[in-house]
Amino acid sequence: METASKWTIEELKKYQWATLFSMHKGYICFILILDILSMIAAVTAFHYGYRILTAEFIIFILIIPLVIYLITMYRVKKNYKSSKFLQTTVTTFKFAEDRFEAISERGHSVIRYDDLYKVIETKTNFYLYISNNQALTVIKANCSDELVSFLKKLSKSKGKISDSRTAHGGESFSTS
Known part of the structure; x- marks a missing residue:
């Protein structure tokens, strides 16, 4: 995916x-x-x-x-x-069973799901936190239904944060 x-x-x-x-x-x-x-x-x-x-x-x-x-x-x-870096970088995410890869013109990272600090799901995005204040953004609109389902299961299986409470800016999230 x-x-x-x-x-x-x-x-x-x-x-x-x-x-x-x-x-x-x-x-x-x-x-x-x-x-x-x-x-x-x-x-x-x-x-x-x-x-x-x-x-x-x-x-x-x-x-x-x-x-x-x-x-x-x-x-x-x-x-x-x-940050010109933020303005121009497109990150491609490749998801496997136990890890994902984040690939951009600036570099390549392989991150195991067990190493994630937290996963937050909002109405529009998934945020894959690698520390308490650094996350990778996965935009739901760009994801297949299969990938959205996979990321929902990932967030729930890890006991992380998942969708339900409305927040500022139309985003919603809650603590499981």
């Missing part, structure tokens, strides 16, 4: 969000706790008649996710524009 993937700015955005929501849950929990505590403080300030303080807390609650989004998008665009 074989497929090819090319990094585009959109693919890089999808990868970033999948990584953020599935691999950095502690960071997301911290932000949520901070927002909840700020909401409690806003309700308390409102209850005691501190309208300006209430407004400040509400603005703070709204700004945190917005700032995270803007910083993430800025980083993605900056990284993509600065």
Whole structure:
């Protein structure tokens, strides 16, 4: 089974969000706790008649996710524009029973499935993580039904992450 993937700015955005929501849950929990505590403080300030303080807390609650989004998008665009490697590389994946090969004009890698750190499936892609923050992207639209089925089985058999929960940018994933 074989497929090819090319990094585009959109693919890089999808990868970033999948990584953020599935691999950095502690960071997301911290932000949520901070927002909840700020909401409690806003309700308390409102209850005691501190309208300006209430407004400040509400603005703070709204700004945190917005700032995270803007910083993430800025980083993605900056990284993509600065890397001609990302913009021009097409990777061909050849899947065998116990390993896969990633082949591009820049090199050739053979990776055993047992050596994968994690597999994340989203609505549009599979991310084959070789470490906690480095993954190879397999675009589902470029895959045969047989390959999609194989990769779904791989992700489930390894006790990794598979499809079901919606995330930012139309991607979905969940922890099995």
